[in-house]
Amino acid sequence: MTLPKFILGDNTNYPNAIFVIHTEFPRFIINLENDEVEWFEDFDAEDQKELENETENAIKLATEFYDEEIAKYED
Numbered sequence: 133m134t135l136p137k138f139i140l141g142d143n144t145n146y147p148n149a150i151f152v153i154h155t156e157f158p159r160f161i162i163n164l165e166n167d168e169v170e171w172f173e174d175f176d177a178e179d180q181k182e183l184e185n186e187t188e189n190a191i192k193l194a195t196e197f198y199d200e201e202i203a204k205y206e207d
Contacts, residue, residue: 135155136155137154137155137156137193137197138152138153138154138155138193138194138197138198139152139153139155140152140153140198140201141153141161146163146165148165149163149164149165149166150163150164150165150198151163151164152164152194152195152197152198154190154193154194157173158171158172158173158175158183158186158187158190159171159172159173160172160173160190162191162194162195164194164195164198167191169187169191
């Protein structure tokens with residue numbers, strides 16, 4: 133099965149939270165309510181620098197994905 137790079141998620145236990153799931157490496161979920169990130173990967177010290185660079189870009193892309201999806205509903 134091919135998954136989209138980003139998936140929107142919500143949960144009634146977290147009524148104010150909006151989650152964006154990033155399905156490619158580095159896999160994570162970001163809660164756009166508070167920008168908290170939960171990683172699905174384990175990283176070692178060697179990965180840390182690369183992760184810092186990729187994280188900023190991946191979170192930016194996740195936020196842009198959310199904004200684009202919401203704009204589609206508003207049209």
